Amino acid sequence: MSNLRFTITKKSENISQWYNDVVLRSELADYSPVKGSMVFRPYGFAIWEKIQAFLDGLIKARGVKNAYFPLFIPESYLKKEKEHVQGFSPQMAVVTIAGGEELKEKLVVRPTSETIMYAMYKDWTRSWRDLPILINQWNNVVRWEKRTYLFLRSSEFLWQEGHCAHATHEESLATVDWALGIYQKTYNELLSLYGIAGIKSETEKFAGAVQTFSYEILMPDGKALQACTSHDLGQNFARAFDWQVQGKDGGKFYPWQNSWGFSTRSIGGLILVCGDDKGLVLPPRVAPTQLVIVPVLKKGSEEKVLNFCQKIKDELTDFRLELDLREGETAGFKFNKWELRGVPLRIEVGEKETASSNLTLVRRDNGQKEMIKLAGSTRRIKEILAEIQKNIFLNHQKFTQDNTRSVSSLTEFKEIMRTKKGFISAFWCGDPLCETKIKEETKASTRCLPIRAPEEKGECVYCQKPAQKRWLFAQSY
Amino acid sequence: MSNLRFTITKKSENISQWYNDVVLRSELADYSPVKGSMVFRPYGFAIWEKIQAFLDGLIKARGVKNAYFPLFIPESYLKKEKEHVQGFSPQMAVVTIAGGEELKEKLVVRPTSETIMYAMYKDWTRSWRDLPILINQWNNVVRWEKRTYLFLRSSEFLWQEGHCAHATHEESLATVDWALGIYQKTYNELLSLYGIAGIKSETEKFAGAVQTFSYEILMPDGKALQACTSHDLGQNFARAFDWQVQGKDGGKFYPWQNSWGFSTRSIGGLILVCGDDKGLVLPPRVAPTQLVIVPVLKKGSEEKVLNFCQKIKDELTDFRLELDLREGETAGFKFNKWELRGVPLRIEVGEKETASSNLTLVRRDNGQKEMIKLAGSTRRIKEILAEIQKNIFLNHQKFTQDNTRSVSSLTEFKEIMRTKKGFISAFWCGDPLCETKIKEETKASTRCLPIRAPEEKGECVYCQKPAQKRWLFAQSY
Known part of the structure; x- marks a missing residue:
């Protein structure tokens, strides 16, 4: 084994x-033999x-309960909501043979579970008393991709998908808002x-939703990552499944629904933002290993130093800690290895530390060293x-703010996209045609209308017609 | 809503x-629109x-780490180990279309993950220093079934599958043994x-294994449930994948492997054994709700009683507790509902309890009542x-022992299978032909050779040839 293994x-x-090097060499993940799929190795899965x-x-604290619905969705179910099936068709993986026989009805491997879940919700409810339904599931979904971008884009990914149904639109919107809130808290x-956090445009919203909310995160290369979504489904799916329940007044009504998802894509964003030239930089709260003890051994004092290392390990039980005793690697090699990870x-524990019962601590985020008892x-x-946890957040907040620029003309818009990218704040009239043209000419799409964006008087950056709000644009991942 | 809903x-x-009634009406699970599949409702999923x-x-305490491998396995990978593919072919679900195109190589939805995992293990290892590999995953697998038996048999089920690789057979066997041990502890x-706990026969072992160990549980109808398995894979898969690593001596060797799985089938066993005519009886440690407070309301004192109920709820924070405030149901109806669940x-909390700050406790397992402060x-x-936890176990232990019968002739064997079923302990010579004949004539298959079965002198119950050990037979679920 050589130091070359850790050169990135x-x-x-x-x-x-850099991203591929870090993911593969720190053993977070690997490519799989199936095109478009990936393997979550133990270090990545621990995150x-x-x-x-x-x-x-956070989900359970709200009273939402976990459940598990089938992997396979009959093709006819997916077709019930028109926009929904149109949105997902191009990415479907389809089972046509099972148990040695050609299936009469093809089964789609779930790209998302609205249709299979709501068919059951309908069976389980008769009246307003059976609402709300508050259900979440942690599972795998498949949306076909030919090229894998580890964590960020793969045919199969892991996520949670929450699906609630309420008696009123107001209640449903409160859930949509709450979900976005817990996602933001997690990030x-x-x-x-x-x-x-903001609202997606009509073009960018979820297939079948009335409105989609997302959390948009700026990556170091100036592109934006749609980091999670929360959808107000209105009564669209209830109507598609002809799902009505009895109201308090005796009449019937279509329940109001929402769905919200957070996926393993988040790990991709974490790596991209927090890493540096030496590799990964993990925030302590999510780091599978928070502390690593590396013995620095010299001939003659090995036993003493190793005994002290063991003593440290026994003492520091409040942390997720590893003591690196692997043979055949120098201390310097191990420093690199754990920095990469x-x-x-x-x-660091050598003769000096052992003799004085001290620890030499080295921070991964800024390299600062200190010695303590x-x-x-x-x-x-x-x-x-x-401090590390906070420092990483503040750095990223500053980076995002420094790279969010208000523009008032398309020329300025294009110039920034050509040179710096990042978030661009610009008036847009709301016409999908302007949105498409902007994307064609600049590569930037609408990311969201930030929540609580003030109402102003302005002109659409493309067509100059009146516009009331500034949207956030960026090139998307 | 009427009491009829809870009549089983x-x-x-x-x-x-009874089993179907209990599972459906207590809302543990439901059938899904896809034949052979099921829905785990929140109450069942909480278990x-x-x-x-x-x-x-228990798995993590051993140093085994969780990971996640792809859902889809290329057909050619499954074919690498001959017995393995033969064992699973009849039950495969196959994806032939993805992303709108016919796939060049069909993808099998994993029935188990040996082949996809070990292809990666090979890539990740060079020498004995990279062993052991200690990996587990919690996931869904598909083995096609046309008829669903909720929890006990469904096309898709949930499980964990552990897959370890070691430098020696001895170490691998220690893992096989440990896995069986933690399964037994869980049960x-x-x-x-x-x-x-015991060893499966050659006919009944896992496709591709050298030896399979299982835990066999006797159901109330006298049939046996194979409740989990732990497999010694020897070097079979390593050879099939031509996976060799460098040994300490410089030579190359094939790693020794094992795999072990515990599935949602266990919930089926739990329901069958622990339920009674009123419905489910859950052991407290696994019960999603351990205590339920049912207010018994009379006109005039509702507020006082409900306040006291709330006080109880606030006090008993050590338990998973529900306070049933649902309107439109009588106390008696609620008693039935929670007994069913x-x-x-x-x-029980009524006027009397409220006035005296007492609780009336009613045990689900034996109906005993007591009043306490x-x-x-x-x-x-x-x-x-x-006590309830222990009582349920002791009852089942006694039931199993009472229904385990040693026989010395085929006539006796047949008579017991005709009248009582249960476990039958009988000498068997080890010849698969006798095993098949016994199954044909009695419906009972070999369940296992119990671990630590003493060596005795006997005659095969079928062919009368010499036999050294008594095997356990039963009709299988």
């Missing part, structure tokens, strides 16, 4: 190549488990990522980890 | 019909979540079910729940 492309030189635990807690507090804090070190380490 | 077939009269949390903790301590302990009630409730 510089982030500043080629971010795509997903942290996200799941955090988000699942800000767990993943240390900043973003902008993004462990927030390294503890082992006795009472837990408190200081907690402080440092909290 | 008696368990003693028709156990299959699976409890099992997952328990088992996942005994969480699900309160008793069973017999198997909640271990019911708290609210103050300090947590301790007593914990005792009762522990």
Whole structure:
């Protein structure tokens, strides 16, 4: 084994190549033999488990319960909502043979579960008393892709999809809003990522939704990642499934629905934003390993140093900690390896530290070193980890704010897209034709209308007709 | 809504019909529009979540890490191990169209993941230093079925599949043994079910394994459920994938592998064993709701009683508790509903209890009632729940022992299968021909050779040739 294994492309030189190097060499994930699919290796999956635990807690706190619906959806069910099937058809994987026989009705591997779930919801409800239905599921979905971009784009991905049904539109909208809120909390507090919450345009909304909300996160290359979505489905699916229940007044009504999803794509965003030339930089709250102890051994004192390392490990039980005892690798090699893997804090232990019962701490995010006594070190380490968590978020918030630019003309818009990219804030009249033209001429699409965007008087950046709000534009991932 | 909704077939009269009634009416699960598939409703899925949390903790404590491998397996990969593909072919669901195009190579929806995982293991390892690989995944798998038996047999089911690779056969066998041990622990301590651990015969073992171990659980109708399996794969798959790594001695060797799985089938076993004529009886440790408070309201005192109910709820925070405030249902109706749903302990609260700050507790498992003071009630409730947990296990252990019969002749064997069923302990010579004949003539197949079965001198119950061990036979689910 050689140091070459951990040599990666510089982030500043080629971010795509850097990204692939980091993901593969830090053993987060791998390509699979099936085109478009990927393997979540234990290190990458452990990040997903942290996200799941955090988000699942927030979901359950609302009274939403987990369930599990079938992987296969009969083709006829998907066709019930017209926009929905049109949106997903090009990406479907279809089972035509099962149990050795050609199937009479083809089965689609779920690209999302609205249609299979709502057919059941209809069976389970008679009146307003059976509402709300508050259900979530953690599962795999398939939307066919030929080229994999690890975590960010793969045919199969993992996510949670929440699907609630309410007696009123108001209640349903409250759920849509709440879901967007817990997603934002997850990004800000767990993943240390900043973003902008807003409403998608008609063109960019979910197939079958009345309105889609998303959280948009700016990547280091100036492109935006749609990081999660929450959809107001209105009564669209209820009508498509002819699902009516009895109201308090005795009449019948179509329930109001919403769906909301957060996927393993988030891990891609995390890697892209938080990494640097040395590899991954993980925020401590989501890091599978928060501390790594690397022994720096010299002949003659190995046993003493290793005993002290073990003592440290036994002491620091409040953290997710690894003691790297792998043979055949130098301490320097191990430093590189754990930097590549993004462990927030390294503890170096050599003769000096052992003799004085000290720890040398090295921060992954900014390289700062400090030496502290082992006795009472837990408190200081907690402080440092909290600082790292905050520091990563503030850096990304600053980066996003520095790269959000208001423009008042198409020329200015184009110039920024040509030179800097990032978020562009511009008046748009709402006409899909202008939206398409802007995209054709600049590569930037509408990302969202930020929530609480003030009403102003302006002119559409494309057609100069009157426009009331500034939309956020960017090139999309 | 009427009481009819909760009327179920008696368990003693028709156990299959009783089972379906219980599962559907207690809202554990439902049939899905796709033949052979099922929906895990929130109440049923919550049981699976409890099992997952328990088992996942045991798996992680061993250092096994979770990962996630693709849903689709190229047909050519499945074909690499001959016995394996032969075993699974008849049950495969196959994707032939994706992204609007006919696929060049068909993709099989995983029936189990050996082949897709081991192709990756090969890529990830060079030498003994990269072993052991200790990986588990929680996922969905598909084995085509035309008729659903909710939880017990469905085309898609949920499980965990652990797949480890070791440098020696000894180490691999230790993992096989450990896995069987944690499964047994889960059945005994969480699900309160008793069973017999043993080795499967050549005919009954996993397709591709050297040896399969299972835990066999006796159901009330005298049939046996293969409740989980742990397989010694030897070097079979390593050879099939030509996966060799460098040994300490510089030479190359094929890693030793094992796989082990525990599925949602376990919930079917739990329901069948623990239920009674009134419905489900859930062991407290796995019950999504451990306590239910049912207010018994009379005109004039509603507010007082409901306030006291709320006070109880606020006090008993150590338990998973529900306060049933649903309108339009009588207390008696609610008693039936929660009995059907198997909640271990019911708290009845009426005027009398409210006036004296008492709780009336009613055990689900044996109907015993007692009244206790609210103050300090947590301790007593914990005792009762522990008693219920133990009581269910002891009942099932006794049932299994009472229904395990040693026989010395085929006539006796047939007579028991005709009248009582249950486990039959009988000498068998090991010849698959005798095994087949026994099955044809009695419906009973070999379930396992119990671990630590003593070596004795006997004669095969079928051919009378010498036999050294007594095998366990039963009709299989």
